[in-house]
Amino acid sequence: MSTGLRSARTARGWSQERLVREIERYARQHVTDVASTASLRVYVSEWENGKRKISDHYAAILRQLLGVTDAELRGAPAVVALPAADGYDDLLSRIDSASSVSASMVKAFNDQTELLRTMDRQLGAANLVDQMTGHLSALEEALNFAVLPSVRRPLALALAGASTLAAWQAIDVGAVERAWRHYELAKRAARDAEEPMYLAHAMGEQAYVLCEAGRPALGVELIRDAQRVLGQGGSPRLWAWLHAAEAELCAHAEMADDARRALDAAMDEIPPGPEDRDPDMLSIFVNGSHLARWRGNVLSILGDDDAVTSLYGALEVADPTFVRARAGLHTDLAHAHLTRAEYDEAKNHLRQARLLASRTGSVRQRRRIDLLSARL
Structure with a gap:
């Protein structure tokens, strides 16, 4: 039974009939072949009841429509290939490949994150799940086999920014466990990069997962811990963002006085003028x-x-x-x-x-x- 498909469909409030119409609309827009309406109705029912395996062709369409990964769609864990017992040659090949990552390659990674951020802002996260998954995999692969700090730090910073974006996209499409794991990845990458701003931002956004799971008070604790991590550093816009997020979580936790104080603190930090993007941290718009x-x-x-x-x-x-x-x-x-x-x-x-x-x-x-x- 594909509980992943059913869960993703119902999270959007779609009936099976609506999903059939969305598959047909996608096929028209992308000029790809799908079965007839009557057959699709049968397919959707059988996919959800475990009577038919979702083919790779339809899985690719469903991932884009529903904003889920392949593992989430099929309700099965991703298969991880294990290296051969005598895999030193393969290991060294990966290390050599990672060590050859240049500043221009890191810039290409960051440019890809920026493109995905722009597309997400305008089109939403659901259409980007495959692109985001591939982007994170490439960054993780490079970082996992990078040895020296001069290579690791810029890669880790790029991964921290991309993972935080991926996590927020996962929250948006209702994939909360994926969001949590992406935030944990972002925090590890930020620590590897020795960048407290990126660590604090990931912790601050992760607090929203706790809030929306019904634990706003715990989210307040996490976001205040993020502020302690930042210490005396950090840009004014990031501090304004953290205080504003604290205010929102305090409001959900029925801590009215604390919420108002945090709002005042945010207003005290924000630089004047219409500019909204933080030059020190491009994922912050405030x-x-x-x-x-x-x-x-x-x-x-x-x-x-x-x-x-x-x-x-x-x-x-x-x-x-x-x-x-x-x-x-x-x-x-x-x-x-x-x-x-x-x-x-x-x-x-x-x-x-x-x-x-x-x-x-x-x-x-x-x-x-x-x-x-x-x-x-």
């Missing part, structure tokens, strides 16, 4: 407008009427290319309006949030939207 959205989200969680003002201000200046972020912003506004018993406005923002979340295939946003819709 400026005053982003913090206005964050503040509105935190206040809406706390049930504060002032949330609406902050969120509409953030919506006016939101970057339209951040599609998933705009979905989250409309969801935040729906939450804020619900708190004020303004149901028509809440419905309007939920409708817009659902459309944007559907474009990116975001299971995380869909879950938030469904929870709020149940309150109307």
Whole structure:
């Protein structure tokens, strides 16, 4: 039985019939052959009931539609090839290959991460699962067989950045165990690179997994530990991000005073001006407008009427290319309006949030939207 396929399908709220339509739509867009509608209905049922093995052709389509890895789709662990007993020649070959990685090769790895980040921001994570899996595998392979620090550190830093991105993408598509493992990989890579900023960022994002699993207080502890790891170092934007994330988690943990203090700390740290990207850490995007959205989200969680003002201000200046972020912003506004018993406005923002979340295939946003819709 393919519990992986069924779990991924139901996480998106798709019926088997909807999955059939999505397979057909994918086939039309990518000019590839699939079975007839009637046959696909049988295939989906038999895949989920264990009566038919998912072929490689359909697995490739399903991975892109559902944002899952092959192991998650088939419900089976990935097979790891063991080296031969006398595999010294192979080992030395891999070490030699890793040692030849140049600065230009590391730049190519980082450029690939940047491309995947841009695609994720606009198209969503589900379509990128195969590309992201291959990218991480190539980076891990190079790092595992790199010997000297001069080679290991830049590779480890590249892996830390890519793993954190992969983890956030996994959260977005609802693959929480994969997300956790990617964060652990990012933390190991950041330690190998001796980069506290990347370690603190990975810990801060990992705290969201704990929060969404129902342990926000534990998430608060982790994000405060990330701040201790950073110590006296770190860029102002990273500190603003960490304080804002702390505020959000404190709000979920019903620590209202702590949440407000953390919001104030974030505003104290953020540099002035419209620039949002941290030159010292390219995975951080935060400026005053982003913090206005964050503040509105935190206040809406706390049930504060002032949330609406902050969120509409953030919506006016939101970057339209951040599609998933705009979905989250409309969801935040729906939450804020619900708190004020303004149901028509809440419905309007939920409708817009659902459309944007559907474009990116975001299971995380869909879950938030469904929870709020149940309150109307």
